[in-house]
Amino acid sequence: MSDTLAPRRAAARRRGRTRLEIAVLSAPAVLVFLAFVIFPVVLAAYYGFYRWKGYGDPTDWVGLNNYRLILTDPAFHDVLWHNGLILVLSLVLQGPLAIGLALLLNRRIRGRSAIRVLVFVPYIISEVIVGTGWSLMLQSDGAVNGLLRAIGLGSLEADWISDPDLALWTLMAVITWKYLGFAVILMLAGLQSIPDEIFEAAQIDGASYWQIQRRITLPLLGPTIRIWAFLSIIGSLQLFDLVYIIWGQYVSGTAGTSTMAIYMLAQGRNAGNYGYGSAVAVVMFVISLVVALIYQRFVLRRDLRGAVTEGTV
Amino acid sequence: MSATTTLSRKPKGRDGGPVTYFVALLFVGVCVAPVLYIVLGGFRTNAHITTDPAALPDPWVTVNYLGVLKSSVFWGEFANSLIVALASTAGIVALGLMVSFVIARYDFRFKGAMYSLFAAGLMFPMVIAITPLYLVIKDLGLVDNLLGVIVPQIAFGLPTTVIILVPFLRAIPNEIEEAAALDGMSRLGFFFRMVVPLSLPGVVTVGILAFVGSWNNYLLPLYVLNSQANFTLPLGVQVFSSQYSTDTAKVLAFTSLAMLPALVFFSVFEKRIVGGLTGAVKG
Numbered sequence: 148m149s150d151t152l153a154p155r156r157a158a159a160r161r162r163g164r165t166r167l168e169i170a171v172l173s174a175p176a177v178l179v180f181l182a183f184v185i186f187p188v189v190l191a192a193y194y195g196f197y198r199w200k201g202y203g204d205p206t207d208w209v210g211l212n213n214y215r216l217i218l219t220d221p222a223f224h225d226v227l228w229h230n231g232l233i234l235v236l237s238l239v240l241q242g243p244l245a246i247g248l249a250l251l252l253n254r255r256i257r258g259r260s261a262i263r264v265l266v267f268v269p270y271i272i273s274e275v276i277v278g279t280g281w282s283l284m285l286q287s288d289g290a291v292n293g294l295l296r297a298i299g300l301g302s303l304e305a306d307w308i309s310d311p312d313l314a315l316w317t318l319m320a321v322i323t324w325k326y327l328g329f330a331v332i333l334m335l336a337g338l339q340s341i342p343d344e345i346f347e348a349a350q351i352d353g354a355s356y357w358q359i360q361r362r363i364t365l366p367l368l369g370p371t372i373r374i375w376a377f378l379s380i381i382g383s384l385q386l387f388d389l390v391y392i393i394w395g396q397y398v399s400g401t402a403g404t405s406t407m408a409i410y411m412l413a414q415g416r417n418a419g420n421y422g423y424g425s426a427v428a429v430v431m432f433v434i435s436l437v438v439a440l441i442y443q444r445f446v447l448r449r450d451l452r453g454a455v456t457e458g459t460v
Numbered sequence: 461m462s463a464t465t466t467l468s469r470k471p472k473g474r475d476g477g478p479v480t481y482f483v484a485l486l487f488v489g490v491c492v493a494p495v496l497y498i499v500l501g502g503f504r505t506n507a508h509i510t511t512d513p514a515a516l517p518d519p520w521v522t523v524n525y526l527g528v529l530k531s532s533v534f535w536g537e538f539a540n541s542l543i544v545a546l547a548s549t550a551g552i553v554a555l556g557l558m559v560s561f562v563i564a565r566y567d568f569r570f571k572g573a574m575y576s577l578f579a580a581g582l583m584f585p586m587v588i589a590i591t592p593l594y595l596v597i598k599d600l601g602l603v604d605n606l607l608g609v610i611v612p613q614i615a616f617g618l619p620t621t622v623i624i625l626v627p628f629l630r631a632i633p634n635e636i637e638e639a640a641a642l643d644g645m646s647r648l649g650f651f652f653r654m655v656v657p658l659s660l661p662g663v664v665t666v667g668i669l670a671f672v673g674s675w676n677n678y679l680l681p682l683y684v685l686n687s688q689a690n691f692t693l694p695l696g697v698q699v700f701s702s703q704y705s706t707d708t709a710k711v712l713a714f715t716s717l718a719m720l721p722a723l724v725f726f727s728v729f730e731k732r733i734v735g736g737l738t739g740a741v742k743g
Contacts, residue, residue: 165566165568168648169566172559172561172651173562173563175555175559176556177574179555179618180578184581185577185581188584188588188589188592191588248483262487265488266488267726267730268726271672272495272676272719272722273675273678273719274676275678275698276498276694276715279711279715280494288513289513292513294513324490324491324494327491385588387587388679408587411591416683421591424591425592428590428592435588436583
C-alpha cells in the first residue's frame, strides 16, 4: 500500500510546491501591473461616463455626453489633425533619411563607432532638456536666427515658435533631430544582421551597388523598417513632452502644434474635469489601439506573429 | 554580448568616399551642435548671449555653473531623480526577472495569457493612463510622494522587461536545470544561483533602459509631484527655466548639469544600450 502511495503523495506535494512557486514569483509583477496599468485604463472607461471634478464618488452620470462633446469640439479636431500630420510627416521625413544615412554609415569608414555614439546623443537626452534647449535657440532673438544672420541668410530669420505657419514645421524639425539617430541605429543594426554571403553572391552575379541596395538590402531590411514605423506611429499619437515644454498648453493651441495629450491635460486635470479628461484618454486609447491593430494585421503580421493580440508562448 | 559583436563586425559594402565622410560629419554636427550650444552657453554671459546669440563664450565665465552647483535646489532634485531612478530600476528588474522566469520555465495553464497580458501592456503607454492613474495614486495617498512615481514606473516598465527577458531565460539550456536538480537544487535555488547570474547581460540591458527611462520621465512627475522639495530634475529644469526666463545663461548651465548624468551613463553603457535596443526590436 504505502509503496504505491508514497510516490503519488510526493508528486502531489511537488505539484503543490510548483504552484506555490509560480504564485510567489509572478504575483508581485502581475498585481502591480494590474493595479497601475490595467486598472487605470478600466477606470478611465468608467469615469468617462460622468461629469466629475475628482472629489468623492462620481455621481453625475452623463452617458456618452463627454464623448459627444469631444468628438464635436473643433479644438479636438485640431489636435487630432496635428497628431495625424505629425504621424505622417515623421514617417515621411525620418524613414528615407534614416535608411539613406544607415546605408551610408554602413560603408567602411573611419570612426564608425564614434559616429554611432554621437548620433544617438539626442535620443538619450530627455525631452524636457531637448525642449528647453531648442525653445531658447528658436526664440526670435535666439541662436538659430543669430546663426542665419551670421552666415548671410538674415532674410530667412523667422519667429519659429509662435508663427502658426511655421510652428508645426519647427516641431517636426525638433522631432526629427531628437529621433533620427535612434532610427539610424535601428536600421544599421538591421543592415548588420543581413548575412555577407548574400551580397557576395549578388556581386559575383554582376549586380551593381544600387541594384543590390534596391533588390536585396531594402527587402531584407523590411522587418526593421516595419518595427521602426510602428514605434514611430505610436510615439506620434502620444506626443506630449516636447510640445508641452516648447509651446506650453496655451501657446500650442494658437501656434497649431497642440496634440491629443496636451488637450487631455488642459481640458482634464488642469480644468478640474476628470470625467472629461478620462473620456479623452479613452478616445486616445481607442485611436492608438485601432491604428496598432490595423498596422499589426496588415503590415507587421509576418514579423510579430501575433505578439500583441495573442500569446506566442 | 552577441549584439555587440554583431555591431562591431567588419562593415560590408564598398569603402566610403569623400561624400560619405562629408554627409557623416554633417549628420554628426547637426546632432551634437545643439547639445554643445547648451553646454557652452552655460559659460557665457547674458549680455553676450543677447548681442550675439550664436557665438562661442567670450569671455568664459564659470559663475553660472558654480551658482547651480552651489544651489541646494539642484542637488535636492538630483537626489530625488537618483532615488526614483534607482528604486524604479531595482523594482523593474526584480519583479520582471521573477515573472519572466515563471513564464519562460514553468508549465501552467495561464502561461500564454500571462505573457499576452504583459505584451499587451506595450499598448498602454503612460500618456493614455495618466488621468485615472493620477486618481489611483491620489486615492492611495501617494500624491507629492516619490513612491507615487516609483511604483507606477515599475508597472509601466514591466512589459518591455518581460519581452526582453523571457526569450533570454528560455535560452538557458534544460541540461543546466536538470544537472542542478540532480545535485539536489530546488527550482528556487536554481533561480537564485543559476538563472540570476546567467541572465546578467539581459538584466543589465533591462536595467539601463529602466534607469534612463526613469531619469528622463516628465509626465508622471508632472502629475504626481507638487512641491519643489520633491521635484525630479526634468520638473526642476522646466520650473527653473520659467523662473529665470531672463537669465538665459543660468538656465543653460542648469540644463547641461541636468543632462550630464544621462550622458555619462550613456557613454559608459553605450554598447549595451544600442545592442539592447536592437535586441528588443528584433526579439
